Amino acid sequence: MKFWKAFLKLDRRIIYLVVALGVIIPLLWPMGLPMRTSPEVQVVYDDIDALEPGSRVWLAMDYDPASQPELQPMSKAIMRHCFEKNLRVLVMTLWPGGPNLIVEALDSVSAEFAAEGKNLIEGTDYVNLGYKPGGVAVILGSGQDLKDTFPTDMFGAATATMPVLEDLNSIKDLDYMVEIAAGSTADWWIVYGQKNYGFPLAIGCTAVSASQYYPYLNSKQITGLLGGLRGAAEYELLTGRPGIATAGMDAQSVVHLIVVLAIIFANIAYIVTLRKGGA
Amino acid sequence: MATFFRKQLPILLAFVFGMTMLIRYYVPHPISEQIYNEFIKWVIIIAGFAAILGILSLLHYHWNKIKRRQPGYGFSFVTYIAFFTMLVVGLISGSISETGSPLEAGTGFHWMYINLMVPMQSTMFAILGFFVASAAFRAFRARNPEATLLLIAAILVMLGRVPLGEAIWGSFPTISDWILNVLNMSGQRGILLGVGLSQIAMALRILFGIERTYMGGGD
């Protein structure tokens, strides 16, 4: 009784310490627990894998550093898969804090490929279209007149004659699109983009909003869904290039168990003290 | 006359522009298509100015704090120094970089983004990891049937989404997938339809001048 009462008054700093250890220990001594692939991730992988070489994939990286640990691995895993399959990648963002995350991702992924002897050329194999304000209007503008909405790439080079954008005047001619989202931009790409211009669309999002996109998955408005770090890790494993997301999953396991145990024991304590307290 | 410009004109403009866009959807015509295309470009440009307004009002807030010597105004100097440093580094990076843009990899500007902005913003949100654990411990109580359902669904989804849950019992992922794809899906669909209907009602209220909250700011 006394024990449970004291347990309920546990100092929050002890919880913080347990969480910190739950993160650090599995990172230093990984267990490498196996993970099965969710059907909604597999479908995205299969779709991209089946595209013809030279097909154009639009990658919207709609997030900023706040959700970068969760979503940057996802974007990179998609980029790696596309480049491996010789697809052309068109990257942009609707978030003002995001453009240099595109630079970081393209820079590090193309360096990986260069190390493997495959040199990717900016403007031919990929383009960084950078940021535009206006949200929905940017999506509609890209559907009406892509090169007028993005007259230059992120660094000021004209898009009109860029080989990667050859004969592409609207997002309706895209072969595939992946939207990596930290907020409601995913809804915009579904409602204003996919619905109006008909390109196949997959969503990758933070675990905060992942549960919201199941209705769109069910209505087939989106092809697949990568939810949070787990989604990124599964994709990394599918491409055969396990990275930082896969490495983080053991720590996820342990802290999730900590949170679950915290809820269960706090509730046992709550019920025990309630009964004995005669409330 | 002055009140016409301040009160009636905005409502009239909202109606005219709204109706033009609405009619173009149902009656596509080369002219209405062109107006639509032009309007979308306008919105992008107007939105950019709105972003500038946000930046200006933030700087204005900290300027006032310094001017009035409010508590902690010294920190507002930090904001200003950081702002001008980033601004100047951007301009210099742009002038010496190959493309004339400071945004590419290898510039001082990109360096500051990666080594200052990214760690600080990421960490600010990483702190929530500690708080979510503490909140789960403190606030999650099976007080009534509703709270109990919430708690059980949360625990099952948590265990189903991590490899350890799968290792403990192979059926956790199946159960969590079922919750997400069936029960959660139907609830989210209900919310989506509810929000969608209210968005439509809001659009009509704006078109017909009933909703005027956007008119705030000056009289």
Add this chain to the structure above:
Amino acid sequence: MNIEWGVIIAGFLTLMMFSFIFKDNPFFKFGEHLYLGIAVGYYVNIQWFNYMRPNLIEKLFPVLGPPNEATLATPDTLSFPDPNYYVLIPALLGIFIILRIIPKFAWLSRVSFAVYIGGYAGINFPMVINGVILPQLVAATAALVFVDAVNKLAFLDGINTLLMMIGTFCVLVYFFFSIEHKGAAGFLSKIGIYVLMITFGAAFGYTVMARMSLLIGRAQFLLFEWLKAFGLNLGA
């Protein structure tokens, strides 16, 4: 040895921000204000280089922008796209928005907001109907198939489809505040509440992963990049 100053600074800033979990302190305050300044400086550059210059300035004065690619090879005939003066209208509306900070002219921003919000409402109306309401209603009323020669699990799928229908319907009954929640409506809306509770529970369960991902991301940085900059290699 090459000292990675960037990583070292980033690590100290990370710890500075983490110090907030004990309590609000001057280190965190300093970091918070430093972040704000850096972020605003970043946004100004982004707005200028990614939007203001290509979408506005270079449309008005094409000579400042990239020339026509075809004429690049021969400097004598170098030509530029034609200017587009239409952009002056939204630019003026944009300036009206900024005038909000001057009380005397603040009302001008109403004109801009009216154009923006009114036009957007007109665009939004049909697109929400066609992009959200109709597809979701169509999916919500999918045919119930319990027996299928090919799909052996058709019966279970049929049950699930039925559950989804009932769930969505009950949630909508709960949202429909105009009717009194009594009798049959009361029963259905009670089920609606239960479905919503499960939905929120699932969302919370998923959210834990999001919050922890950010924490893990920072821990990975500190352990494997920051300590490495001091010569301590922990692998991975």
